[in-house]
Amino acid sequence: MKRNTIDYSVYVITDSVICPPERLLFQVEEAILGGATVIQLREKKADSLTSYKTAEALLSVTKKYGVALIVNDRADIMLAADCDGLHVGQKDLPVAVARKLIGPGKILGVSVSTVREAKKAQEDGADYLGVGAIFPTGTKPDADAVALNTLHEIKESAGLPVVAIGGISKETIPQLAGTKIDGVAVVSAVMASPRPRAAAEEIRAAFEKIATQK
Amino acid sequence: MKRNTIDYSVYVITDSVICPPERLLFQVEEAILGGATVIQLREKKADSLTSYKTAEALLSVTKKYGVALIVNDRADIMLAADCDGLHVGQKDLPVAVARKLIGPGKILGVSVSTVREAKKAQEDGADYLGVGAIFPTGTKPDADAVALNTLHEIKESAGLPVVAIGGISKETIPQLAGTKIDGVAVVSAVMASPRPRAAAEEIRAAFEKIATQK
Numbered sequence: 001m002k003r004n005t006i007d008y009s010v011y012v013i014t015d016s017v018i019c020p021p022e023r024l025l026f027q028v029e030e031a032i033l034g035g036a037t038v039i040q041l042r043e044k045k046a047d048s049l050t051s052y053k054t055a056e057a058l059l060s061v062t063k064k065y066g067v068a069l070i071v072n073d074r075a076d077i078m079l080a081a082d083c084d085g086l087h088v089g090q091k092d093l094p095v096a097v098a099r100k101l102i103g104p105g106k107i108l109g110v111s112v113s114t115v116r117e118a119k120k121a122q123e124d125g126a127d128y129l130g131v132g133a134i135f136p137t138g139t140k141p142d143a144d145a146v147a148l149n150t151l152h153e154i155k156e157s158a159g160l161p162v163v164a165i166g167g168i169s170k171e172t173i174p175q176l177a178g179t180k181i182d183g184v185a186v187v188s189a190v191m192a193s194p195r196p197r198a199a200a201e202e203i204r205a206a207f208e209k210i211a212t213q214k
Numbered sequence: 215m216k217r218n219t220i221d222y223s224v225y226v227i228t229d230s231v232i233c234p235p236e237r238l239l240f241q242v243e244e245a246i247l248g249g250a251t252v253i254q255l256r257e258k259k260a261d262s263l264t265s266y267k268t269a270e271a272l273l274s275v276t277k278k279y280g281v282a283l284i285v286n287d288r289a290d291i292m293l294a295a296d297c298d299g300l301h302v303g304q305k306d307l308p309v310a311v312a313r314k315l316i317g318p319g320k321i322l323g324v325s326v327s328t329v330r331e332a333k334k335a336q337e338d339g340a341d342y343l344g345v346g347a348i349f350p351t352g353t354k355p356d357a358d359a360v361a362l363n364t365l366h367e368i369k370e371s372a373g374l375p376v377v378a379i380g381g382i383s384k385e386t387i388p389q390l391a392g393t394k395i396d397g398v399a400v401v402s403a404v405m406a407s408p409r410p411r412a413a414a415e416e417i418r419a420a421f422e423k424i425a426t427q428k
Contacts, residue, residue: 047305047306048287048288048302048305048306048307049304049305049306049307049308050305052307052308052311073262074262074290075290075293075294076288076289076290076293076307076315077307079289079290079315080289080307080311080312080314080315088262090263091261091262091263091264092261092262092263093262093263093266093290093291093294094263094266097266097294098294100294101290101293101294
């Protein structure tokens with residue numbers, strides 16, 4: 001998995017509250033079949049052994065399709081299971097520290113909500129930026145809201161792939177037209193769906209529509 | 215800090231519920247002055263950035279006194295802050311995986327409650343064993359109880375330093391006489407004390423009394 005050739009267009013994030021462990025592998029495989037291009041394992045409640053086993057299990061699915069598996073926050077789980085990359089927020093390990101820990105070969109994503117955070121993340125070794133929350137979201141109710149012009153400004157200034165996150169759905173994606181983002185990140189839109197393949201297809205179609213309008 | 219020359223006799227574990235962050239450095243330094251020989255950072259609730267900063271701050275204290283700082287569960291925090299070692303439980307990263315991740319130079323401790331777990335931990339690369347819960351404890355109410363003869367048997371069979379944990383206090387330590395353990399681990403007995411130096415001195419004195427009876 002080469003750091004610089006990742007397709008970020010349909011970035012699907014797991015949630016063990018929304019999608020229970022026994023359904024997770026099915027849901028992720030269906031999401032990939034529907035067009036998910038990146039999978040992020042986000043697990044804030046499980047013990048480390050469970051997270052490690054989940055990462056290994058997910059990797060067996062993502063590898064089959066050549067899709068990147070990125071682990072949220074836990075650099076140790078990512079390294080132990082040899083996943084493709086790490087995603088850190090502003091309350092996780094500092095970006096430069098995370099980059100040093102995971103080495104130059106792994107993907108490093110960073111959540112930012114301001115131009116300043118975006119520049120700092122880029123300087124410190126980020127490969128891509130997650131920008132949000134763009135729209136109100138129940139998955140992360142405490143997230144700072146980011147205006148569309150800030151999203152646009154971050155994309156213009158950062159020189160890194162930008163993925164929009166927070167309240168992304170087929171209904172809200174059209175509002176992102178003209179922002180030149182590289183992808184959209186979803187949690188519940190795919191993970192909570194009883195038809196994850198169709199849900200991912202719809203997100204992909206909606207994103208492709210705004211992407212061609214660039 | 216050499217892996218094989220650690221004095222495990224008075225092993226003090228932090229707890230941010232019992233001892234709030236603003237008091238933590240004071241409490242740990244006083245504990246060391248009272249005779250603590252190992253400090254473990256156990257942080258189950260803070261975000262990763264806070265845990266990393268806490269590890270760095272604690273390291274500035276432990277290094278001053280040549281005392282080992284061991285991080286519970288989070289190999290990434292341990293590596294990022296370059297602490298002396300990692301402690302894993304049975305629900306954390308598998309011991310062999312943890313050893314591979316942290317490398318041969320760092321201390322690796324493992325919580326066990328049976329002879330079988332102890333042997334496995336030893337085979338997989340543990341440097342010392344934490345055995346418990348020996349006595350009932352409010353800090354970890356879900357811990358399995360370990361009989362004194364099991365503690366004794368683990369010490370006899372493992373060939374590794376053994377630290378007893380769970381409900382350890384100056385009142386309960388005398389009951390451990392004859393078990394040939396290498397140390398006692400305490401949380402609340404020191405971390406909850408308004409006089410942590412005196413509390414550590416008392417634990418140390420009680421342990422030295424049973425250690426000389428070996």
